[in-house]
Amino acid sequence: MNPSFPAKLPKPPYYAVIFPSVRTSTDEEGYQAMAETMTERASKQPGFLGIESVRDEQGLGITVSYWTDEASIANWKADGEHAQARKLGREKWYGDFALRVAKVERAYSL
Amino acid sequence: MNPSFPAKLPKPPYYAVIFPSVRTSTDEEGYQAMAETMTERASKQPGFLGIESVRDEQGLGITVSYWTDEASIANWKADGEHAQARKLGREKWYGDFALRVAKVERAYSL
Numbered sequence: 267m268n269p270s271f272p273a274k275l276p277k278p279p280y281y282a283v284i285f286p287s288v289r290t291s292t293d294e295e296g297y298q299a300m301a302e303t304m305t306e307r308a309s310k311q312p313g314f315l316g317i318e319s320v321r322d323e324q325g326l327g328i329t330v331s332y333w334t335d336e337a338s339i340a341n342w343k344a345d346g347e348h349a350q351a352r353k354l355g356r357e358k359w360y361g362d363f364a365l366r367v368a369k370v371e372r373a374y375s376l
Numbered sequence: 377m378n379p380s381f382p383a384k385l386p387k388p389p390y391y392a393v394i395f396p397s398v399r400t401s402t403d404e405e406g407y408q409a410m411a412e413t414m415t416e417r418a419s420k421q422p423g424f425l426g427i428e429s430v431r432d433e434q435g436l437g438i439t440v441s442y443w444t445d446e447a448s449i450a451n452w453k454a455d456g457e458h459a460q461a462r463k464l465g466r467e468k469w470y471g472d473f474a475l476r477v478a479k480v481e482r483a484y485s486l
Contacts, residue, residue: 271436272396272474282478284392284440286382286428318396320430320438326381328430328438330394356486364382364485368392368478375474376466 269305273316273332278370280315281333287355287363289325297359304351311345313338325361332370339367379415383426383442388480390425391443397465397473399435407469414461421455423448435471442480449477 289297301319308314313334321327333339342348355363399407411429418424423444431437443449452458465473 271398272472275474278476282392282394282476284394284480286430286440288381318438320396320432320436322430322432326430328428328440330396330438330440360486362382362486364385364483366388366392366480366483368480370394370476370478373474373476376470376472 269309269317271318272375273318275316275332275373278373280370281335281339282368282370283331283333283339284366284368285329285331285363287327287329288361289321289327290359290361291325292358296354300351300354300359304348307345307347308342311338311342313341336367379419379427381428382485383428385426385442385483388483390480391445391449392478392480393441393443393449394476394478395439395441395473397437397439398471399431399437400469400471401435402468406464410461410464410469414458417455417457418452421448421452423451446477 305317305319308317308331315332315334317329317331319327319329333342415427415429418427418441425442425444427439427441429437429439443452
């Protein structure tokens with residue numbers, strides 16, 4: 267999957283899940299494979315609108331996924347494979363992270 | 377300025393400005409200097425809460441700035457030096473970008 271960047275999204279309102287994270291130096295290969303699998307899996311969920319993800323050379327990353335509504339976010343959180351991926355993230359892939367759920371009220375582009 | 381990552385923020389609600397951008401290959405030095413100047417200037421504005429910014433080797437970047445309310449965002453948009461920086465961004469530094477204003481409703485961290 268090679269999503270467009272910036273994501274092409276409908277007009278607001280919609281929801282954003284903002285996920286800044288710091289990678290450990292552990293298991294880059296396993297992490298990359300899981301990140302791709304989860305991006306692809308997320309994109310097939312009901313209510314998924316798009317995703318933007320960037321990570322720099324120091325391991326600082328920001329992923330923003332976009333959803334039609336809160337129910338879609340809750341549904342994706344309840345996905346079993348996603349839950350397992352989050353568990354591995356907490357255990358070995360992320361040194362730190364935050365997760366913020368926000369309602370996008372307005373949007374512009376170049 | 378070397379902000380904490382993820383940003384340390386108060387409890388929601390607060391506002392996020394999500395800014396995914398694609399750098400041109402033009403004027404890296406000027407761009408970097410302006411990015412630092414604007415981050416520092418933003419951090420002195422009323423209502424500023426924090427900022428997270430990441431750019432990868434391909435030039436894809438996501439910056440998220442956090443604000444207490446919509447009025448603070450409008451105030452920062454009206455800043456003259458910020459307006460001049462945005463003009464240069466549109467003219468030479470960015471090949472593409474989007475800007476999304478969102479109300480953060482809930483947040484978690486590791």
